[in-house]
Amino acid sequence: MLLTLSTTHRPATDLGFLLHKNPARAQTVEIGAGTAHVFYPEATDERCTVALLLEVDPIALVRGSRGAEGFSLGQYVNDRPYAASSLLAVALGKAFASARRGVSKERPELPGTALPLEVHLPALSCRGGAEMARRFFEPLGWTVDARAVPLDPEFPQWGDSRYVDLRLTGTLRLADAINHLYVALPVLDDAKHYWVGTDEVDKLLRAGGGWLAGHPERELITRRYLAHRGSLARQAMARLAEVDDLDTERLDDAVPEEPVDTPVPLVLQRHGAVLAALRSAGATRVLDLGCGDGALLRALLDERQLTEIVGVDVSARALEIAARRLHLDRLPERQRDRITLRQGALTYTDARLRGYDAAVLMEVVEHLDPDRLPALERTVFADAAPGTVVVTTPNVEHNVRYENLAAGSMRHRDHRFEWTRAEFADWASGVAGRHGYAVRFVPVGSDDPEVGPPTQMAVFTRTAQEAAA
Template identity: 65%
Template sequence: MFLTISTTGTPERPATDLGFLLHKHPDVVQVFSTAQGRAHVFYPEATPEQCTAALLLEVDPVALVRRGKDKGRGGAPDAALAQYVNDRPYAASSLLAVALGNVFSSAVKGRCQARPDLADRRIPLRIDVPALPARGGPDLVRRLFAPLGWRVTADSVPLDDTFPEWGDSRYVRLVLDGAFRLADALRHLYVLLPVLDDAKHYWVSADEVDKLLRSGEGWLEDHPEQRLITSRYLARRGALTRDAMARLALARLAEADDARPEELDNAVDESADTEEKPVPLAVRRREAVLDALRAAGSARVLDLGCGQGQLVGALLKERQFTEIVGVDVSIRALHEARRRLRLDRMPERQADRVRLLQGSLAYTDSRLKGYDAAVLSEVVEHVDLPRLPALEYAVFGSARPTTVVVTTPNVEYNVRWDTLPAGRVRHPDHRFEWTRAQFRSWAGEVAERHGYDVEFRPVGPEDPEVGPPTQMAVFHAGGAGEQSVSGTSGKGAAA
């Protein structure tokens, strides 16, 4: 991964003063060993009129995975190869942000021992980031940097120049122009690079709030996208985000001319007492699935595509569910589920209730026959459409549980998320996302082919125009293909 910082100058104020600010001599190529890899700092050009400093970070993906295992993180539950073959060595992310803070630590703090006067001087800057992952697209990039005073050029990078019909990737080439103190510019990058990537390569703990407030001092307090920046930087951890937002509110009040001590004392308490904590959609989804299984009286349950085992863990907490089987195609996901569930430390009677099996839902599997219920929670959209009939037969035709619960995103609701560009799906691995009519049509046809009744239920807050964020179908065996929607039955696929 790579970025450049350029400035211009005059004979009286040469551009090579950038070397003093960065504490890196323009005539020397320097190499630094960091936790993320080897960082190289060099100057492609260094004249009194124009000076450019480049930071190149060589990431070792194998070492990165090993460090994650050593620290007990284990990485994401993807196919094993994806841990090593990914965009982390090439795209500007939290890896580059941390390296930036380490290699240019004095510059980030606004210190310049050799020329103290330079640290407080606003200089013309141009920052070029050739490959920036941007979850939210070029529009979000502009919304984050433009309010800070930058002139922003954010161009989408196509998936493949040879096949323009494939559309754009989630990467942009970013160019920032403006006159800033170098310390301020580096702090903007330190915070906003991981925000745009919407991911961090390390565990986010309480001390990250202090890092955010230090780096955001003087600009984050009044940024129009403050909540989004705070939430993403803190890996969407609700408690940390609320703490940071309250402290930012306190800082704003402290700067106000008419702020009184009693107002400052009440500012955080009132926010903490009155703010309604939103229930995450994933929690609402699990609760909706559990409600459906409770109502059906299911005892022996299959979680098909169980991932890291969140639903399995929720099922284990209720005595009604006497046998729980989690199935996933990914061995790594099953290992992560086993670790999260602490199966090796679980009491024997509890452990006897759960099994984790490796298997593909594209093939029939005799081990899955005879169960009361099966759950496909956020699974079907990860299957290529031509392979969906195979999954349908494996579950509804071969395994044939009494009850099947299916949840999937409602693509119509995507317009309610400002950070989701038009035409994009919610997750890069989604092969499709259905409208309510499309989902009901598919579910109705499945029910008719395999002799099930089906009813539809909303999951999450239901918007009067675009419906709920998640849609759910509950199939009951023994019917003749009837459907009910919100308690109303009818023949055929609902539109």
Template identity: 60%
Template sequence: MLLTLTSTAPSASDLGYLLHKNPSRVQSFDLPSGQAHVFYPEATDERCTVALLLELDPIELARAGRGADRRVLAGYLNDRPYAASSLLAVALSKVFSTALRGVCVGHEDLANTDLPLEIHLPVLPCPGGPERARDLFEPLGWLVEATPIVLDPALPEWGDSRYVDLRLTGAMRVADALSHLYVLIPVLDGDKHYWVNEDEVDKLLRRGGTWLADHPLKDWIVSRYLARQRPYVDEVMARLAELDGATEAPADDEDTPTPPLARLRAEAVVAVLHEVGAHRIVDLGCGQGALLRDLIKDASFTEIIGADVSASALAVATKRLQLHRMPDAQRARLQLIQSSATYRDARLAGMDAIVLMEVIEHLDPDRLPDLEHSVFAEARPQHVVVTTPNADYNVRYPGLAPGAMRHPDHRFEWNRAEFAAWAARVAADHTYAVTLRPVGDDDPEVGSPTQLAIFTRTERS
């Protein structure tokens, strides 16, 4: 069972830092059913490939008695030693655990950078054939090449097997690429080698929480990953809805439907932009284009820039916005660019407003001063609109454990006093005035689920 991951970025051998595996060494790791070996077939500054080879012991697999037919021969004669499966996902998690978390001490910028990557899985179970592989990986920003593997080259009349030779190409963080594989390999295999229990709920949310909520095949992925166990599936779907802001705490009047928080948030931002008379807008940290869809529909916004550090998120935004079908006049108003909120970018300067919608909480606190400088001192728009979760409100989410944050990628969540203090300091430091507003149900005890700040420059340059 083999997986290779290749980087063609400048100084490609830096992949070794990200994976915490030295390209000059072969390393082996013991697993319950065999051994995993990590080695580098090539490691130059132009191209670096890491290989994960999983060597399984069929006797140990048969003794485990999971993931295979319980009949005697089926326990020994199966595809487990050759085809990618949940066994490979477990090996990924053990061998590359730090890389999966996106941690690379001393190389933090590299860990947060989208790199040109190539992934090869020579034998992957794929119910539904190549089309299913494309449906799963393309929405995540991958270029997919899935070649059916024939049952027997000498007997073409037998047709194709249920396996494909999969190659993925794209630009994204190594941590994101590994998380896609960790979740989707066992989903395609559909036959986990271990019992599925409540621990799998947290695993799925931890590895898929940043992208699964928006995936078109979310229901199918969750059901397959959790072996169709309905209580676990229902729990994940509910928690994904909360993470994405798609559900509110129960309203007092159950007959009155509550609009999704994500919709209320976007509507509030657009209303503020109209209120302040902004026409040239930057959606900084635009992600997959949720707010851009509203902005591009409104002709009063004459110039729109969607900026994000992730090339894969921009690729998904391009598809979701259907730029290739957009009328020329509308398309001319929109520009998608790769840019970081924490670095100066001259392309963002001179605009009427910069929007940071659910962005700041995804930054490590020690990077906030960089964002403040790049947005308020360098780009220096007339207005800045910021939204972020209100930690006080988290007690109103019944599925959220005490002290937990709403999203697995959040680095912090501020309560109302903390957000107000930050906004006041930033405004004073950069000659802006600031106004705070609630978004969503304004609970008299804990406030609203989202808090919004409107910064307005008090002197003109």
């Protein structure tokens, strides 16, 4: 099985420094089921291509297998030596381990640089076909050319096989690209050649750091990567929701299992607190500012008293994902008329945001540089001036309760800051006083007696005098 990765970054041979593999010589890496060869078919300043070729030893593969695949001969006669799958993912992870971590001693500035990249997998095992490949890679910023491989070109009436010829192009960090592929290969194949245990959860979260929590297909990705083991999938989703501080949903019935007594994920508690505040305010027309890929919008649509819902985000791609996630093209007309998605920056005045009952900034303020907060304050509280504003943000004091979060780290790589309870109260009280609002504070999640809740929420309500003015 073969994978090639190319760049036209100048000089293109910088690819060798990122991969820790010299373009001038071929290298081999042994894995349990065979030998991986790393070599460069081309290496010039204009274009450089690295190839990863995996030779599978079918006897070694059978010795390490979990059992027969349907029938005895099937252990020896199958697609494993030819189609990209979890075998290639293992080779990729081992051959390019340093590149996956994003380190380069010779060129320390390179790992953080987005490069023009091209990836080619001529034979990818893909359960779900070309459409499934697009669902995985397009939200990650790739342009996808996925073409189904016919069962037999001489007999087109036989239809397509489960394999696709996949080409990806995009401008990304190399470490991100490799981690995308590392997760994608077993997920698209929907099978693994080795036993899936609890350590696979850690592998998935490491490789998916920074992108998996926000992926619209994260539930499917998690289930498939963890071989549809329901307990492991739920564990992974809960960790994504709490540590990465991004959205998650309950898994569907694809992995039925006896019900277990598990805590409600923090993100669902956050949704519940926001909705309760909106109900208490009697809001019917609501802004979701910084709506991202539409997690809260889905919950807002379920609130029948809301007659108008507007999602605003600076990212056009996030809004596209939100539209797909909400199935806007398939909603009944009455439902579709209730919701609008708009692109806009929250630090610039937008007259379209005026006149609404309430605005929500759920896990938004911490993604802004501190010197941009006054502009956000002016846009929301002075220009738009809704009757109620609901703001949620992480409580940094609670971070010590997360065992997998390194000391001093923030919950998400894009956070510019995380406030203590006193810092949040000081900011919110100042905003309220400057713009004629009263503010109250609500803990979200378990309110730890020592470090407080994981999420802190402020509910701003315009005073009667200000509303009359």
